[in-house]
Amino acid sequence: MLQRPRRGDPFWIWMLHWWDVLSWAVIGILILTTVFTDLPTTTKYGSLALLAALGASYGTVRRMPGNPVRGGYVHLGVLLVALAGLSYLRDGYGVLYTLALPQFVIFADGLRAAIVLSGLGAVAITVGGTLRAGWNAENLTTNTISSLAVYAVSALVALLTPRALELRDERAQLRAELASTQLSLAEAHRLQGAAEERERLAREIHDTLAQGFASIIVLAEAARSGLESDPDRSAQQLLSIEQTARENFAEARILVGSAPQSGLAPGSVAATLRRTLDRFTEDTGLPVTAELEDVECDQPTRIALLRCTQESLANVRKHADASTVDVVLAQRPYGVELEITDDGRGFVVADSRGFGLNGMRKRLAELGGDLTLTSSLGDGTRVLALIPTNTED
Known part of the structure; x- marks a missing residue:
């Protein structure tokens, strides 16, 4: 079954869609005129019944999930009966065959089925119209010629549609590949960003925390060895250890995001380097x-x-x-x-x-x-x- 067109589909697919929409708009007008026109009871209510059955069948199949091939063929059977009956009941209603041509493509499962079923539609309006006008060679010939002309259009529609569907499928595949590529690219960017962030954090940890801990270790070893021989020097080294540990703590808060900025105050680079x-x-x-x-x-x-x-x-x-x-x-x-x-x-x-x-x-x-x-x-x-x-x- 031909799916509803989407953005990017070929023009032919959109044309079939709006042709189908137009046919139902005309059918709606025919229903209204039938309701408000003074017609024989059999003609009036027979026409309304056939149009209502056709509309109900169409709506039911369209609401079916997935690709309901069997339901599509049931609807086409209803369409053939409606075309034959309306052509028999009303003069000029054979035009519905022209309006209904897209449905043979929409609901048929393949090119051959569409051509055969649209041919049966031509037979249906020929038989119905001939029975209404009187079954004789002249009427049969006239109705057959007009039906064959419309059937030729129907065959052309059925032949052109598969190529349009191929184009649609190619474009859909390209869209899917593009979406997949975009997802892959986004994932690559995410992974790259994560790798860059890990590298940045590793660099910050090395330049701040790791260097601070290395300094603490050296100072602690020096302070321990000098506790007896140079207690004043050891005391100074302990103060340095304390200050370095505080600085490491501040840097750790920055790295985990609980401190808003770097410990380097704006405009203080020379003074900061001097202290360092x-x-x-x-x-x-x-x-x-x-x-x-x-x-x-x-x-x-x-x-x-x-x-x-x-x-x-x-x-x-x-x-x-x-x-x-x-x-x-x-x-x-x-x-x-x-x-x-x-x-x-x-x-x-x-x-x-x-x-x-x-x-x-x-x-x-x-x-x-x-x-x-x-x-x-x-x-x-x-x-x-x-x-x-x-x-x-």
Whole structure:
């Protein structure tokens, strides 16, 4: 059974649909004129009964779920009886055959069935009209010729419809494939977003909590070993442990969303870096030479500068065995530069695979920046972070 047309269906399918709608509008007008026209009782009530039966049959099949092939053929049987009866009862009612042509396509299960049943419709109106006018060769010939003309149209409709259905099915398949692709793309975006979020959280945890816990461990070991020999120093280290733990707690609240913003206050990047460097010197005893400009940048840039500084200092403490550290923060015409150098043991840059260095590179790349790492064995390390800025903002 031909389904109701949908957006995107070929014009032919829509034409059949509106042809069918128009036929029922005309049938409705015929019912009204039959009701209010003075006709012989048999003609009047016979016509109304046949039209009512046809309408009830159509409505019943249309409301059936799925694709009720058997119900469609029952309706077509009712249609043939109605065409024969109305052609017999009323002059000119053979026109209903023309109006009903789409129904032979709509309710028939295939091309052959549609052509055969529409042919039976032509026979029905020919027989009915001939019986009404009088059964003779002249009337039979006249009715047959007119019926054959309409039947030719019916056959053409039946022949054109399968190709239109193929186009409809092709478009429906394309729509289904497009919907499936859109769902797959949405799922891929969701998975990508989840992976990026996991990576971001891993980077934040490494740059904040993990570094803080590493500092707490180092300070705790140093404080324990110096409890008897240098209690004042141990007390200072315990204070550093407490402060680091509080900072970790604050960062943890930010990561789980119970704190609204980063701990870095707007406009305080130079002061924040100074405090970070002072803490580093206090905890490690390494002197730090710092030239920190009061640069102008947005909050994401400030956070990136702080995280790069923290990661670089953590690497100095864990790996460099350095005696001095130099830090320069400067505003350049092309952006903000952060340079951190040490005179430690250095390393082979090509062999470095640390999560922290990769995290710094990705964090800077998200802001359009770049990380340059220069080092060699015995010659110390230079970390240069560049972040382009728009000072007009």
